[in-house]
Amino acid sequence: MGIDEHMRAVVARGYGGVEVLELVTVPLPEPGPGQVRVRVEAATVNPVDLVTRSGALVEAGLMTARECTGIGWDVAGIVDQVGVGAGEFVPGQRVVGMRDLLDVSVGAYAEYLVLDATAVAPAPPGVSAAAAATLPLNGLTALQSLDLLDLVAGDTLLVTGAAGAVGGFAVELAVRRGLRVIAQAGAADEDYVRGLGAEWVVGRDTSDLAGDVRRLVPGGVSGALDTAGLGVRALAAVRTRGAYVTVVGGSAPLPLRGIRVHQQWISADGAALAELAAMDLTLRVADVLPLERAAEAHDRLAAGGIRGRLVLAPRDGA
Template sequence: MRAMTYDRFGGNEVLSQTEQPLPKVGPGEVLVRVRCAAVNPVDWKIMAGGLRDLMDTVFPVVPGWDVAGVVERTGIDAPEFSEGDEVIAYARKDYVHGGTFAEYVTVPVRCLARRPSALSWQQAAGLPLAGLTAYQTLTRLGTKEGETVLIHNAAGGVGSLGVQIARALGARVIGTASPANHDRLRELGAEPVAYGDGLAARVRETAPDGVDVVADFVGGVLDTTLEVLGEGGRHASIADDSVTGSGGQWMWVRPSGSDLGRLAALADEGRLTVRVAEEFPLARLADAFAASQAGHVHGKIVVTP
């Protein structure tokens, strides 16, 4: 099969298109024919060696953890899915090796969910990692109907999904973003506030009694978070582990087919959508990574083999 691979840590120059053997389908796994895979910053950070102290790496590596595709074959003890099923997954495994930027990828059944029919293949591929990050952050914080949620970086890939998920949970949402993105946040159901100096005061103007939940999807905002939390408020960050010293949670997204199924249901109910910014062919994965690294893309970057 065709796959994008790297055989050493480094920048985008270490990527190349190669021929790899079709992956073996182990017990509790399915083989997925990739229709579309999505880029996340963790993909190129891993390639640069950013997680070498956390996860084992087996070279050559096929990068990528987000996928939308069709079940090609099922392994032993995988009765939940059948050949031809359309699926999505956050396909992170226990070590770094066989990822989604290829024609085929094996995925543990525990990571899989049915593809929501309301989303295109490109949109569906962009949902798993970012969507699960937002969903697990908000649900582990116990977000419930009638509460006020502040989302830092609400116009980003995770934040924009977080706004929609919090709204689906029945919460009022205040979202930080640059003024250029305020109309987009209003469309998603959030009340926008501009980030930068004076942010805490602006949030307090919008929520004088403070907020119940803060989801930090950018980092470097702990002081603001603590200033605006109301009595009994909860907070978490995906980018700043120092929040644990102030009673917050440091989040690391977990693969979960059941959680992903809930997000797919929200999409099919018309309460959750994914914005796609750019699409690249498989051979141009380095260009897709470069677009992600530039940090100015509004929406998901996807790759199609």
């Protein structure tokens, strides 16, 4: 096998801290029927990557232990090769995509990634690859969570962690649906979330979140999208027989007062991703680092305080 039939990727050798991340050379993957191979220009670093690397997903029974575990979910890049029946995708096309399989030996932290064509969409026009890569996982999580809430125009929605990646998309998408949004965010982020369309903002202190929200919306909000994993504190802000969705695993409270409670588990959806890519949503990049600095990106994300996403670029120019 020639050198051009290999690629670089970052994997986790075992589980633990950033020391288990390793830059390796692996065979270039080949797309099968209904798949496309993407030459990765940018791969986003998300909190789930840190959880995967730590081994917590193995402990939770969500994946099996591997000697090498693939890291990274979403990418932006250029279609390099297409399999039979891959729809309308063609080589040279700029795309975004997301893998939703946890149990893989190579993930999105790689120079190439093979995805099902149904998990890929044309890239948002006029933005960098780094910015485009921040859309799939977080944008789809927000969209699918709002679908679960099933609210209608004029309803009120609490979004916790509204200045975060999922929360920010949730605010924007909710406003586009005609919802009235209360954003839970820190004082430094108030102007930002108001700029996304939030009607009210409650502070980072969540000790009396329900009281703060109910003073603004007597009786409670129609629904809550809890991206911060606040659980019962966010649930208490919801009216009786309202709706609640969490995106943080293990944080779903009991369905008190007839409230519909859901845990959102993300799934790839190229058609929905194409709709998101055409919406001109706010895409935030904190920094772009080369692939070999993945450990540094994990450390920075774990330290907190980052607004926007850290992005890995297998090549210069993302």
